[in-house]
Amino acid sequence: MEPKKLAGEKAVDYIENNMVIGLGTGSTVYWTIRHLALRVKAGLHIKAIPTSMSTARLAEQLGIPLASFTEIDRLDLTIDGADEVSPDLNLIKGGGGALLREKIVAYASERLIIVADSSKQVASLGKFPLPVEITPFGWENTCKQVMLLGCESLTLREKDERPFVTDNGNYIADCKFGRIDSPDLLEKSLNAIPGVVENGLFVNMADQVIIGTEKGTNIVEK
Ligand SMILES: O=C[C@H](O)[C@H](O)[C@H](O)COP(=O)(O)O
Numbered sequence: 001m002e003p004k005k006l007a008g009e010k011a012v013d014y015i016e017n018n019m020v021i022g023l024g025t026g027s028t029v030y031w032t033i034r035h036l037a038l039r040v041k042a043g044l045h046i047k048a049i050p051t052s053m054s055t056a057r058l059a060e061q062l063g064i065p066l067a068s069f070t071e072i073d074r075l076d077l078t079i080d081g082a083d084e085v086s087p088d089l090n091l092i093k094g095g096g097g098a099l100l101r102e103k104i105v106a107y108a109s110e111r112l113i114i115v116a117d118s119s120k121q122v123a124s125l126g127k128f129p130l131p132v133e134i135t136p137f138g139w140e141n142t143c144k145q146v147m148l149l150g151c152e153s154l155t156l157r158e159k160d161e162r163p164f165v166t167d168n169g170n171y172i173a174d175c176k177f178g179r180i181d182s183p184d185l186l187e188k189s190l191n192a193i194p195g196v197v198e199n200g201l202f203v204n205m206a207d208q209v210i211i212g213t214e215k216g217t218n219i220v221e222k
Contacts (some may be wrong), residue, residue: 003117007212008032011079011115017045020072022105023059024080025052025098028115028212032079037062049075051105052098053167069108078109083128083200085120085209089222090183094131094200097157097166103198106205114209121211125183129155129174131200132190136163139171142195149189151175170197 008031015021015036023033033055040046040063047067050056059066080102084092091114093099106112134142143154157164157172164172180186180201187201209220 003212003214004028004115005031005212006217007115007117007210009035010210010212010217011113012036012039014077014079014113015039015044015046016076019046019076020067020074021046021048022075022078022080022109023048023050023055023064024078024102025055026081026096028081028117029055029079030058032115033058033062033064037064040064047072049105051080051101052096055098073108075105075109077111077113078106079113079115080106082114082116082120082202082206082209084122084125085114085116085206085220086122086125086183089114089206089209089220090125090204091202091206092125092128092130092200093202094133094172095128097131097164097172099131099200100133100166100168100170100198103202106202111207112205114206115212116209117212124179124181125201126177126180129176130180131157132173132175133166133168133170133197133199134173135195135197136169136171138195139173142193143173145193146173146175146190146196149177149186151177168197
């Protein structure tokens with residue numbers, strides 16, 4: 001079976017009756033959502049907060065009951081994907097542009113489980129360009145400020161030859177920092193720049209990573 005599918009489906013084992021679940025975004029969590037929908041059909045009672053419009057659409061189509069922060073304060077568990085996972089379970093996320101909602105949902109969760117295939121495991125973060133969500137106003141200047149933090153190259157993400165726009169109406173700058181030795185410091189420094197809304201470094205947030213391989217799944221815990 002496909003490694004992403006194995007990892008995505010395995011995470012559903014951790015979902016218990018009456019939980020409030022954060023549903024991540026991407027091609028690995030896609031399998032989590034599909035598998036969860038089968039359990040919901042079979043009688044599992046949960047509510048889910050989606051981390052993107054695309055996840056909300058998929059969950060709705062499959063009959064998963066959705067909730068919002070209007071009625072929910074804390075989530076029991078969030079299941080999400082990642083673009084890079086370091087040995088100490090720090091992450092780069094946002095390859096699909098959903099990092100802001102993903103971080104809000106993960107921060108409100110008791111536990112964060114990451115699902116990924118083994119290509120996402122890295123010795124240190126930084127090969128995957130770090131997605132940074134920035135406001136359209138002043139984006140040119142915000143990018144200059146980001147460069148001053150040691151960014152080697154920066155690309156404004158595009159779609160159909162126009163700036164890519166996130167679910168929150170913002171842009172994404174994909175930033176190559178080279179090897180990121182102090183992700184906690186970089187995460188804070190980026191967010192201190194006016195115009196930066198959030199960045200894709202998830203430091204000390206993941207509790208467990210489920211890695212899918214050709215042969216099955218490996219669980220990595222802190
Ligand atoms: O913005 C997107 C998210 O952070 C995804 O969870 C991440 O890019 C991993 O996606 P995939 O499972 O498709 O590789």
